[in-house]
Amino acid sequence: MFKEDTLAGKRILVTGGGSGLGLAMAEGFARVGAKVAICGRTEAKLQAALPALGPDAQYVVCDVRDHVAVGQMFDRLYDLWGGMDGLVNNAAGNFLAASEDLTPGGFKAVVDIVLHGAFNCTHHFGRRQIEARRPGTVLNIVTTYTETGCAFVLPSACAKAGVYALTTSLAYEWGIYGIRCNAIAPGPFPTEGAWSRLAPDERYQKLMVEKHPMGRVGDKQELANLAIFLMSDLAPYINGECVVIDGGERLQGAEFNVYSHMAPRETIKQMFRALKPQK
């Protein structure tokens, strides 16, 4: 789809790039000439991902919730590369719970990673680009329920709505500096991380595909192609946009609302409780 040099000369960090959609995007960027860095909390995962990202790839063990650690990560990458061109805020946490059963800690855990994490990275990236008078591109991975909200994933819905506001706010404010801010809202893309926490039940997976207008889930490569386009100089005038990539799934309503109709509420709540809590 793209020429091999579509992202030649671009230096891009993908947060949460050690697995799932983040890794697929990082692989896609590297394939078309970018130097990529990935970060996450689990070193073994990052190490295992690196060979697929080309000889110039870097990984940094970093928790995006920690503003100081994020600053150190950017210092390291700027020193190493002499500058940067792009940031993809992809790291996230999410879990299913009836909202009346949420704890403040559970709510905070997701908001900290998704919203504060995106702020921390964008803040450090933007300040450095502005100071160096360099343009740049920020791409935020949100969800299709950013605008509608969604049952059973309240912390994620609230946090992603915040990330969408960050996208549009900075698209306007930093447009003058040549820093574009866009978002991608993916529908269902099977990844180990998302599926183990959000769609572990085969009945839900079946229902999701049956109800999907195209009768299928997404392919990670489809999402990577969209990310390459938005990060590249093929899209210099796209700013403040959120591109949905879900095969039309959102038109039937927010995705996890389906759980409301799958079984009695107490059964669903038991199922959520049995799911492993994330770290």
Ligand code: NAP
């Ligand atoms: P995933 O494989 O679980 O990816 C999440 C990544 O974020 C992991 O590599 C994880 O690594 C990292 N991460 C989590 N907390 C972090 C922290 N505090 N600091 C740094 N890194 C952290 O899930 P995915 O499905 O690929 O999701 C990727 C993105 O797409 C997320 O933003 C998600 O909301 C969005 N999305 C996915 C789907 C889907 O269907 N898959 C749909 C809509 C939106 P560590 O745990 O090792 O830190």
